[in-house]
Amino acid sequence: MxxxxxxxxxxxxxxxxxxxxxxxxxxxxxxxxxxxxxxxxxxxxxxxxxxxxxxxxxxxxxxxxxxxxxxxxxxxxxxxxxxxxxxxxxxxxxxxxxxxxxxxxxxxxxxxxxxxxDRPGLTTTLPVITGKDAGKFVMIDVGANADTKVLNIYQYALMGKYYAQNVHKVANPRIGLLNNGTEADKGDMAHRKVHDLLAADKDINFVGNVESRELLNGVADVVVTDGFTGNAVLKSIEGTALSMLKLIKGSIMAGGTKSKFGALMLKGTFGDIANSMDYSQYGGAVLLxxxxxxxxxxxxxxxxxxxxxxxxxxxxxxxxMISDLNTYLTDHAEDLKQIKDSIKNSK
Amino acid sequence: MxxxxxxxxxxxxxxxxxxxxxxxxxxxxxxxxxxxxxxxxxxxxxxxxxxxxxxxxxxxxxxxxxxxxxxxxxxxxxxxxxxxxxxxxxxxxxxxxxxxxxxxxxxxxxxxxxxxxDRPGLTTTLPVITGKDAGKFVMIDVGANADTKVLNIYQYALMGKYYAQNVHKVANPRIGLLNNGTEADKGDMAHRKVHDLLAADKDINFVGNVESRELLNGVADVVVTDGFTGNAVLKSIEGTALSMLKLIKGSIMAGGTKSKFGALMLKGTFGDIANSMDYSQYGGAVLLxxxxxxxxxxxxxxxxxxxxxxxxxxxxxxxxMISDLNTYLTDHAEDLKQIKDSIKNSK
Known part of the structure; x- marks a missing residue:
């Protein structure tokens, strides 16, 4: 290649x-x-x-x-x-x-x-840092499209599924919709429509709405969201992790000899944490x-x-993954057209 | 009272x-x-x-x-x-x-x-944990309205200003718009319109777009955003901070005697960090x-x-703050009506 x-x-x-x-x-x-x-x-x-x-x-x-x-x-x-x-x-x-x-x-x-x-989405792999299933998950879209429509988020789920399945080798990827509550009726009208579309799709292992508070606990293998929210959430996670590491460092430096000695003994631990939060180990962001x-x-x-x-x-x-996704889209072109029409008609 | x-x-x-x-x-x-x-x-x-x-x-x-x-x-x-x-x-x-x-x-x-x-917004006070200006800032809306319009975010800026000024005693509060980049043309159409409205308002000390990555570094005294994004960002910050504290704890417990001894010496430091991230010390969320x-x-x-x-x-x-905000809204009723009309007409 x-x-x-x-x-x-x-x-x-x-x-x-x-x-x-x-x-x-x-x-x-x-x-x-x-x-x-x-x-x-x-x-x-x-x-x-x-x-x-x-x-x-x-x-x-x-x-x-x-x-x-x-x-x-x-x-x-x-x-x-x-x-x-x-x-x-x-x-x-x-x-x-x-x-x-x-x-x-x-x-x-x-x-x-x-x-x-209709619109490609930008995908990032993030670490699952707590919980039994410590591993990773993909989030899509993290910023390709600021103006995202229902159809786009639905298609992100299809793309994310093939990414998790083919690239991350997750057998039946759990797809979650990022929303401001786990109940089915949460969020604005667009998110409610996406929820219903995903819930009705037999080819998608939809686990429902997920909250950003739970992302790093591994609630889903694929988290779909509009590019504006996804970008804000990704940057919040990054910013908070970095700020906390700085805070720990600052607090240790201000804490006197005992504190510095303690930090020396925990050097491995801090290294582990920085590694856990360093998602560049999973590579870059992929335009799917x-x-x-x-x-x-x-x-x-x-x-x-x-x-x-x-x-x-x-x-x-x-x-x-791309040819498998292509095959799915071709084989299901008629179903996907119906979904597109149903979204148009529901407006 | x-x-x-x-x-x-x-x-x-x-x-x-x-x-x-x-x-x-x-x-x-x-x-x-x-x-x-x-x-x-x-x-x-x-x-x-x-x-x-x-x-x-x-x-x-x-x-x-x-x-x-x-x-x-x-x-x-x-x-x-x-x-x-x-x-x-x-x-x-x-x-x-x-x-x-x-x-x-x-x-x-x-x-x-x-x-x-037109629509009240839910406000939370969050800590500024790094940077010279370590203090606090308010974010509005963190979840009262999932369907937020341009006019609502503009009004959040007015409400947030009076909160920071009267309650937090910040002389001339810096207002930032949460967006997915700092440039003026970032975000969807709604965010671009809000940006331009705030930039044109002489009563608002607008510092431009701010990214969620920088929030805890104190980029603004008031951060305005739609309730959907604000809720997602707030929960991301909470979730990441909690996950990191859990990760530190888990890593220490798995790290053997040296690591546990180090942790004992850093007990004060970890306490400081937990305190810094504990925004309940600032009270509750206020519906403004x-x-x-x-x-x-x-x-x-x-x-x-x-x-x-x-x-x-x-x-x-x-x-x-409420009577001062009221006075401002009454005194500027004509200007605010013009802004409202201009938003309607630009659609």
């Missing part, structure tokens, strides 16, 4: 991207890479070009660029060229640590939507609903995270 | 409510209380009835009751009678630890909206936009939390 990489995206590009891809190349001999970007800069860091093609891109989409406009106008940018390689079948997946909006736009407009999916894996990591990612993300992309490709 | 108390609400009612009110009575000699509920049960726990009137209520609205229906049909319930005492001017504020929906419904339908406010303070605490509240919440209610009454 071949992965098209935007070598110019992220705070430490191209250095950490190139080093991460070399780590990935050493770990996954079955993967080859196309590195798009400024060749001279890339080659400065590339130690060994085995399985790695460097392809010149004259332009770079910067973090501050307006995403859609940048994708439309910077035709020679590393993001546009890498996404185009996927569109044309030269590569199987697209990876970048750059401008999120531009990656989403390139996924949507260049790689292209799967037939039957497009024809090939489009994956982004945090702009601050360094080489080891980039290597992990390549491992995740390899798992996605190996899992056949 | 006189506070009408639902003595039957909460997991430990009436015992902890009665004990909390006695603590509050001892702490605040200028406050008198009306305790609504089953008199015989209340009297069983009441040690000293100084400044406390016990008023019989034959019915109780249970946690599982459908809120609006319960408020309409259980006319002799402690919630309905206590709210009615406020409506009729017999009491200055209404407090309960019971069914949240019923408290909101009693606030809205019995105590009544302030003229000029009704004619008198309507305040609820967690159903699990015990006597000390109930006493703190009474202190908070006393501060709200003393601060004249």
């Amino acid at each position: 071949k992965i098209a990489v935007d070598a110019m995206g992220g705070d430490y590009a191209p250095k950490e991207v190139v080093q991460g891809i070399e780590l990935a190349r050493d770990a996954y001999p079955d993967v080859t890479f196309q590195l798009f970007g400024k060749s001279d800069q890339i080659k400065q860091y590339l130690k060994n070009d085995q399985n790695i093609d460097v392809i010149q891109a004259d332009e770079v989409i910067e973090m501050g660029d307006e995403p859609v406009k940048a994708v439309r106008t910077k035709k020679q940018s590393s993001i546009v060229l890498a996404a185009t390689a996927v569109k044309e079948g030269d590569a199987d997946a697209f990876f970048s640590a750059g401008n999120t909006g531009a990656i989403l736009a390139a996924g949507l407009f260049i790689v292209g939507r799967i037939k039957g999916i 609903g497009v024809k090939a894996p489009v994956v982004k990591t945090h702009g601050s990612s360094k080489a080891p995270t980039i290597k992990n993300t390549i491992g995740q992309i390899r798992d996605i490709i190996d899992s056949n | 006189k506070i009408a108390v639902d003595a039957m609400g909460g997991d430990y009612a009436p015992k902890e409510v009665v004990q909390g009110i006695e603590l509050a009575r001892d702490a605040y000699p200028d406050v008198t209380f009306q305790l609504f509920g089953k008199s015989d049960q209340i009297k069983q726990y009441l040690k000293n009835d100084q400044n406390i009137d016990v008023i019989q209520a034959d019915e109780v609205i249970e946690m599982g009751d459908e809120p609006v229906k319960a408020v309409r049909t259980k006319k002799q319930s402690s919630i309905v009678l206590a709210a009615t005492a406020v409506k009729e001017g017999d009491a200055d504020a209404f407090f309960s630890a019971g069914n949240t929906g019923a408290i909101l419904a009693a606030g809205l339908f019995i105590v009544g909206r302030i003229k000029g406010i 936009g009704v004619k008198a303070p309507v305040v609820k605490t967690h159903g699990s509240s015990k006597a000390p939390t109930i006493k703190n919440t009474i202190g908070q209610i006393r501060d709200i009454i003393d601060s004249n």
Whole structure:
């Protein structure tokens, strides 16, 4: 398999991207890479070009660029060229640590939507840190669409199901709808409609509404939500975890010798906690609903995270999740059209 | 001042409510209380009835009751009678630890909206745990309205401003709009409109969009959001903090003697952290936009939390926030009508 990489995206590009891809190349001999970007800069860091093609891109989409406009106008940018390689079948997946909006736009407009999916959703894997079932779950959408409709959230459930089933190897993934209470009638009208649609769908193992308070306790394998709420919840979890770690550190430093000695003895524990909360170990955020894996990591990612993300992309490709999802959508096109019509008519 | 108390609400009612009110009575000699509920049960726990009137209520609205229906049909319930005492001017504020929906419904339908406010919003005070300005901020709405419109969020900003200014004594409160990015054009159409309205309002010290990742770092004194997102974010913060404390505990217990010894030395630190995250110290959630303070605490509240919440209610009454907000709304009725019309016309 071949992965098209935007070598110019992220705070430490191209250095950490190139080093991460070399780590990935050493770990996954079955993967080859196309590195798009400024060749001279890339080659400065590339130690060994085995399985790695460097392809010149004259332009770079910067973090501050307006995403859609940048994708439309910077035709020679590393993001546009890498996404185009996927569109044309030269590569199987697209990876970048750059401008999120531009990656989403390139996924949507260049790689292209799967037939039957109205809007792709951005998916993140998060840790389950308490409870017997400590593991992980996926949340979709965490920010691809701020204006989300009933039909979109319903389709997120289908996409999330195939992700959990094929990539996370969960036999019959439990799908939960993020809502402000567990009762069926909670939330605004849109959430009530989504609840009823999912509850009625025999192909979905729907466990009902889930509250954000319970997410890290493993209430579901897939949590579906609109992109606005999903983004706010993801950032709340991140922010709270980071603030607590800072608070612990600050409190220890202010606490005198006894406290510092105690902290030394708990060093392993704090390391475990930081690891448990570090969801970059699960790789990047995946844009689901497009024809090939489009994956982004945090702009601050360094080489080891980039290597992990390549491992995740390899798992996605190996899992056949996109072709399985495609098959389902094709086989059930008539049912899905009826659902779409029923939503339109209920307005 | 006189506070009408639902003595039957909460997991430990009436015992902890009665004990909390006695603590509050001892702490605040200028406050008198009306305790609504089953008199015989209340009297069983009441040690000293100084400044406390016990008023019989034959019915109780249970946690599982459908809120609006319960408020309409259980006319002799402690919630309905206590709210009615406020409506009729017999009491200055209404407090309960019971069914949240019923408290909101009693606030809205019995105590009544302030003229000029279309929908009251539920407000919570949260800690700022990192950064130089460690203190607190208010978030509104955290769940009164799942279907929130542009006008509602705009009005939350006005209400939150008076809360921070009068009750928290913040001179010129910084108002932030919770959004999925700090740029002015972030979010769905509704959030963009709210952003522009707040930015144009000379009476609002608007600091722009704020992200949920930064809330605990003190980016604003008042954070406004729709009730669906606010509820999800509040519960994410709670859930993540609780999960991390559990994780720390579990990791220590699994970590052997050295780890346990370290934990012993850090006991003070962990206590500080639990305190920092315990927002019940700031009292309960306040329904703003009704004619008198309507305040609820967690159903699990015990006597000390109930006493703190009474202190908070006393501060709200003393601060004249409701009459100041009223004056502002009356003086600016024409401007506010124009804003309302402009929102209608922009649709």
